[in-house]
Structure formats: structure tokens, C-alpha cells
Amino acid sequence: MxxxxxxxxxxxxxxxxxxxxxxxxxxxxxxxxxxxxxxxxxxxxxxxxxxxxxxxxxxxxxxxxxxxxxxxxxxxxxxxxxxxxxxxxxxxxxxxxxxxxxxxxxxxxxxxxxxxxxxxxxxxxxxxxxxxxxxxxxxxxxxxxxxxxxxxxxxxxxxxxxxxxxxxxxxxxxxxxxxxxxxxxxxxxxxxxxxxxxxxxxxxxxxxxxxxxxxxxxxxxxxxxxxxxxxxxxxxxxxxxxxxxxxxxxxxxxxxxxxxxxxxxxxxxxxxxxxxxxxxxxxxxxxxxxxxxxxxxxxxxxxxxxxxxxxxxxxxxxxEMEINYDLEGRQAYQALVEQERIAKVEAKQEELATLAGEASDITLLVAVATRGSGLINEHFGHAKEFQVYELSTRGAKFVGHRRVDLYCQGGYGEEESLETIIRAINDCHAVFVAKIGGCPKGDLIKAGIEPVDEFAHEFIEKSAITWFKSYLEKVRSGEITHAERGDAAIRQGALIAAA
Structure with missing residues (x-):
């Protein structure tokens, strides 16, 4: 065997x-x-x-x-x-x-x-x-x-x-x-x-x-x-x-x-x-x-x-659809996807090299709002899930995802949904988003989760590693004190689409 x-x-x-x-x-x-x-x-x-x-x-x-x-x-x-x-x-x-x-x-x-x-x-x-x-x-x-x-x-x-x-x-x-x-x-x-x-x-x-x-x-x-x-x-x-x-x-x-x-x-x-x-x-x-x-x-x-x-x-x-299965067109599109994928991997490796020589035992989790392509490209209020990465001096490692209910409901924020979102990512030190409103940003900070929106539409791993280096520098300088986060709830029965 x-x-x-x-x-x-x-x-x-x-x-x-x-x-x-x-x-x-x-x-x-x-x-x-x-x-x-x-x-x-x-x-x-x-x-x-x-x-x-x-x-x-x-x-x-x-x-x-x-x-x-x-x-x-x-x-x-x-x-x-x-x-x-x-x-x-x-x-x-x-x-x-x-x-x-x-x-x-x-x-x-x-x-x-x-x-x-x-x-x-x-x-x-x-x-x-x-x-x-x-x-x-x-x-x-x-x-x-x-x-x-x-x-x-x-x-x-x-x-x-x-x-x-x-x-x-x-x-x-x-x-x-x-x-x-x-x-x-x-x-x-x-x-x-x-x-x-x-x-x-x-x-x-x-x-x-x-x-x-x-x-x-x-x-x-x-x-x-x-x-x-x-x-x-x-x-x-x-x-x-x-x-x-x-x-x-x-x-x-x-x-x-x-x-x-x-x-x-x-x-x-x-x-x-x-x-x-x-x-x-x-x-x-x-x-x-x-x-x-x-x-x-x-x-x-x-x-x-x-x-x-x-x-x-x-x-x-x-x-009722008129179906045109274009094999060559599919292959050409996927070739472009591969180019995007290669760029993402290269960006990650380039940023990972900057961690060389960093000495720290700190390991932490961050959440990411994304619509795909390995990018931070989702508004906080539009996210139906958050991807979770573990950061350490070894780099950024994907470790899971958390389903959530939509925060934005037809132009306004749903406070009950925000509570479930915080519970779902409560073990994370930060949440990376393309954009976030002032109200949820304040509530996240109160909960000890840093909202990060300066990396909008950039690659996830590269951005997470950049943020982590800054986090380590703040710990070393005494600007912040690293503390372990609590547990988080796995949200069950989330809707697959907004009603």
C-alpha cells in the first residue's frame, strides 16, 4: 500500500x-x-x-x-x-x-x-x-x-x-x-x-x-x-x-x-x-x-x-438558450487565466522573499473578502463568505473560509448580520476588503479586528504578507501588543444568494 x-x-x-x-x-x-x-x-x-x-x-x-x-x-x-x-x-x-x-x-x-x-x-x-x-x-x-x-x-x-x-x-x-x-x-x-x-x-x-x-x-x-x-x-x-x-x-x-x-x-x-x-x-x-x-x-x-x-x-x-460550444475560445480564455495565475504566484514569491531573516514566533489569522482571481476585490457589505489565511514568517497559508449573511441589504447595513460576521471571523486579527463603510469599520475595531482596505484589488497573499511585516514592526516598536484571539463560529445555513 x-x-x-x-x-x-x-x-x-x-x-x-x-x-x-x-x-x-x-x-x-x-x-x-x-x-x-x-x-x-x-x-x-x-x-x-x-x-x-x-x-x-x-x-x-x-x-x-x-x-x-x-x-x-x-x-x-x-x-x-x-x-x-x-x-x-x-x-x-x-x-x-x-x-x-x-x-x-x-x-x-x-x-x-x-x-x-x-x-x-x-x-x-x-x-x-x-x-x-x-x-x-x-x-x-x-x-x-x-x-x-x-x-x-x-x-x-x-x-x-x-x-x-x-x-x-x-x-x-x-x-x-x-x-x-x-x-x-x-x-x-x-x-x-x-x-x-x-x-x-x-x-x-x-x-x-x-x-x-x-x-x-x-x-x-x-x-x-x-x-x-x-x-x-x-x-x-x-x-x-x-x-x-x-x-x-x-x-x-x-x-x-x-x-x-x-x-x-x-x-x-x-x-x-x-x-x-x-x-x-x-x-x-x-x-x-x-x-x-x-x-x-x-x-x-x-x-x-x-x-x-x-x-x-x-x-x-x-x-431556450442558443448554445455555441466554442472549444478554441474556451482554451484561449483559460490561457489568459493561467497568465493571471502565474502573475499572482510570482507576486507572492517576490513578497515572500522580503520575509527572509524575519525572526518571530507570531502566527495569526486574517480574513479576506474576495470575488475570486486571488484578489481582494469584494466590498465588506457584499461578502457572502470570507477566506481565511494564516500568516507567519513562512508566508500566507490558506486555511479555510467562513460563510456569512450579507451585511448590506438594499442600501443599508443589517446590524444582526454584522454580529454574525464578527462571530464568524472572531479568531482573525484583521479583515481585508476592497471597501468598507464607517459603521461596520468602527464595530470591527471595537471587536479587536482591524479593517484593512488599502490593498483593494491587489493579490491576496502578497498584500497579506506586506501587512504582516508591518504588524511585526509595530509589535517590535511597542506600538501594539500581540494577543491571541478567541474562537469563531462556523456559520450554518447561510443563503446562497441575496433575497
Whole structure:
């Protein structure tokens, strides 16, 4: 298995065992054939997610397991979480939608099927959709997300359709823990419950992972962090999937708001705080690189991670659209995106060099309002999320995002929203914005969070490093005293668009 991990999944460097691949990897960190697979995949590359878009098509409504954190909803436009869709599609409708989106959004590079049930519990619809797309839009990467129960039976088909990216949700490798997460599974025309169900599930998941990595298919593992149930156990899951060649591990917070109607939501199971989630991700990062930019997308999401444009591409609208799939035009546009991306990386490296020789143990977090492209280009009041970076003398490291409710509501500020925003970034020392009004600026300062607007429309990492150097100088001069911040709340159930 270690040979599989090194050659097909996550290679390791140095004595720490830390993976050299992962979402933060660049072209120099990966073999060329792996880099080609991830360079413009927004889920497999943290850098790419600033520049490239993805879409999901909801062709797979049935599911073969029940999770205590899931409640699949249809015709639901105001929730942003897995298992939720506004429309279910046929493969033919999905294929037309993909062409419509790719013609409108030239930086859309990935098609994923993630439900709203399980794609491999709906194999005919799933693979028919992939077949149609591979013929009509061969430049689009194909991606599949599954709970893994039926995975071993479909690995050959996945390989045949050139599906290079598979995400498996693995929340446990101990059936005793699994029994607390999964009430039942349905396998071979029989329903299993309890420990027996969890044992079957974990066996199929791990065997499927091994089969995929042996074929050179990149695998990302999703795990839901459930405090008091599997939070400590996920360290063992991390080791198990790394040893079987997984490329990336994505530990996500439990979404357990009661209004979603899940078992965990109704029985009061809490989700993790921001610092609890980060601490677990940090502890696992010593074994393999972590994905920290996941948005726990809807099963019909369209656009950049952190945005949703699915309302622009309803079935009624795409049936009326005149679609012109211009492959050469898409490639030319993406070439410009790559130039922008290179400029961003070069700016970061240039500014990072100025940190050489800085001696400080200070590490802190900052929040950033952005609409994409790696720029500080969003007004504070228009932000629906903030990206969070960890700053130290090693540079700027992306560590997550925080959903928030819009502060600006039709020309005025919503004070209740401002309170939730402050709670969401309470562990941050500063918030970088393109613009901010006087009222929210004053409230942020009172809360101990510095509003920073002098880097509007500049690159995030370069600007953050510049600000951090200034912060260290102020600490050294005695102008300010560095103090640790408190914890922050992970906002659940944020609207995907302004009402």
C-alpha cells in the first residue's frame, strides 16, 4: 500500500511523512501527469479554486445508505449544503446544461456528479451523463463523488469513461463508531443496520479506494467532523486513507442546524467550532495534505467555489438558450487565466522573499473578502463568505473560509448580520476588503479586528504578507501588543444568494 501511495496517490518527502502533493501543491511539486489532472480542478487545487469553476448535475436521486447528517431536499433554492437541489435532471438535460454553462462560463473546467443521492446507486443515469459529456465536451474533466458502498463494482467502468477524479466520503474505519453515524445501508437487496452495516460499508470504501489508486485515478476523501463521535477517530481515518494512496483529505464541519431536519440536527448534535476544525486539520496535515477550501456544495452548484449561479441555468432557461460550444475560445480564455495565475504566484514569491531573516514566533489569522482571481476585490457589505489565511514568517497559508449573511441589504447595513460576521471571523486579527463603510469599520475595531482596505484589488497573499511585516514592526516598536484571539463560529445555513 505504501508503494501505491507513493506512485499513485500522495508521495512523501522528508522525514515528517508529510505529503508533497495536495491542494496547495504547484507545478513543481507534482509529477507532470498529476499536475495536468489537478492544475485547473478547483476542488483538487487550492490555487486553482481562485480561478476556475465547476458544476454539478443532479441526475442521481436514489441513495443506498442513510447518514444521520443528511436530509436530501428537492426544489430548495435557499440552502447551500450537500444533498440539496432545485431540479432533478435526465442525462440528456444534464448534457445540455453542461454545454450551456461551459459556453457561458469559459473557466468552467470540471463536471461533477454528487447526487443528490449517490451516483453509484444510480449507475445508469450517472454513466450515461458522463458518456454524453465526454463526446460533446471532451475538454471538461469528469468527477464523481460517492459514499463508496457500491464503488468496487464500478471501478472498471469509472476507468473506462476516463473519470480521473473520485471523491469518497469516509467518516470512520471503526464499525462501532460507524453505527453512530449510519442507521442503515442497503446492499444486495437487503437492508443492514448497526455495526454490521458499518462494517460492510467501511470494507467496501477501503477496497474501492485501493482499486482506484491502483489504476492511477486521483482520490479525494471527504470526512464529516462530528464532535464527540468521530472527531478524534478521524486521525486514524487519515492514516488509513493515506496508506491506500488517497491524494487529498477534506475534513468538513458537521452541518447540524435543526431546520435542515437531519437526525443530528433534531437531536442537538453540535458541529465543531472554527478552531476545533482547524486543530483537527492541522493534526492530520502531518500525515497528508488537507483540502481546506471545500464549500460543501449543493448537488446542483454552478460557478466558482463560494458562489452559485445555478439559478441562471434552470431547465426552462437552457432549453431556450442558443448554445455555441466554442472549444478554441474556451482554451484561449483559460490561457489568459493561467497568465493571471502565474502573475499572482510570482507576486507572492517576490513578497515572500522580503520575509527572509524575519525572526518571530507570531502566527495569526486574517480574513479576506474576495470575488475570486486571488484578489481582494469584494466590498465588506457584499461578502457572502470570507477566506481565511494564516500568516507567519513562512508566508500566507490558506486555511479555510467562513460563510456569512450579507451585511448590506438594499442600501443599508443589517446590524444582526454584522454580529454574525464578527462571530464568524472572531479568531482573525484583521479583515481585508476592497471597501468598507464607517459603521461596520468602527464595530470591527471595537471587536479587536482591524479593517484593512488599502490593498483593494491587489493579490491576496502578497498584500497579506506586506501587512504582516508591518504588524511585526509595530509589535517590535511597542506600538501594539500581540494577543491571541478567541474562537469563531462556523456559520450554518447561510443563503446562497441575496433575497
Amino acid at each position: 505504501q508503494k501505491v501511495a507513493e506512485s499513485k496517490g500522495c508521495g512523501t518527502t522528508g522525514g515528517s511523512g508529510k505529503a508533497s502533493c495536495g491542494s496547495a501543491a504547484g507545478s513543481g511539486d507534482l509529477p507532470p501527469e498529476i499536475w495536468e489532472k489537478v492544475k485547473n480542478h478547483p476542488c483538487y487545487s487550492e490555487e486553482a479554486h481562485h480561478h476556475y469553476a465547476r458544476m454539478h448535475v443532479a441526475v442521481a436521486p436514489a441513495c443506498n445508505i442513510q447518514c444521520n447528517y443528511c436530509n436530501r431536499k428537492y426544489d430548495c433554492a435557499n440552502e447551500s449544503r450537500p444533498g440539496v437541489v432545485s431540479e432533478k435532471l435526465t442525462p440528456e438535460q444534464a448534457a445540455r446544461k453542461v454545454l450551456a454553462v461551459a459556453s457561458t462560463i469559459p473557466q468552467m473546467t470540471v463536471l461533477g456528479i454528487a447526487g443528490p443521492g449517490d451516483p453509484l446507486a444510480n449507475p445508469a443515469k450517472t454513466f450515461k451523463t458522463f458518456e454524453l459529456i465526454s463526446k460533446t465536451a471532451p475538454d471538461i474533466k469528469l468527477c464523481l463523488s460517492t459514499n463508496g458502498l457500491a464503488l468496487p463494482d464500478h471501478v472498471d467502468t469509472i476507468a473506462r469513461y476516463n473519470i480521473d477524479h473520485v471523491t469518497i466520503t469516509i467518516n470512520m474505519i471503526d464499525p462501532e463508531i460507524g453505527a453512530q453515524i449510519y442507521p442503515w445501508i442497503f446492499w444486495n437487496h437487503k437492508r443492514y443496520t448497526g455495526v454490521e452495516a458499518a462494517k460492510l460499508l467501511t470494507e467496501h470504501q477501503l477496497r474501492g479506494l485501493e482499486m482506484l489508486t491502483e489504476r492511477g485515478i486521483l482520490c479525494k476523501i471527504n470526512s464529516v467532523m462530528i464532535p464527540g463521535i468521530n472527531d478524534k477517530h478521524l486521525v486514524e481515518v487519515n492514516k488509513a486513507v493515506k496508506s491506500r494512496g488517497a491524494f487529498l483529505h477534506n475534513i468538513m464541519p458537521l452541518i447540524s442546524a435543526p431546520e435542515h431536519g437531519t437526525v443530528f440536527g433534531l437531536n442537538g448534535q453540535r458541529g465543531p467550532s472554527a478552531q476545533e476544525l482547524k486543530a483537527l486539520q492541522d493534526s492530520c496535515e502531518g500525515e497528508m495534505n488537507m483540502m481546506r477550501h471545500c464549500r460543501q456544495c449543493r448537488a446542483d452548484a454552478v460557478g466558482l467555489l463560494g458562489e452559485d449561479r445555478s439559478a441562471e441555468f434552470t431547465t426552462d432557461k437552457i432549453m
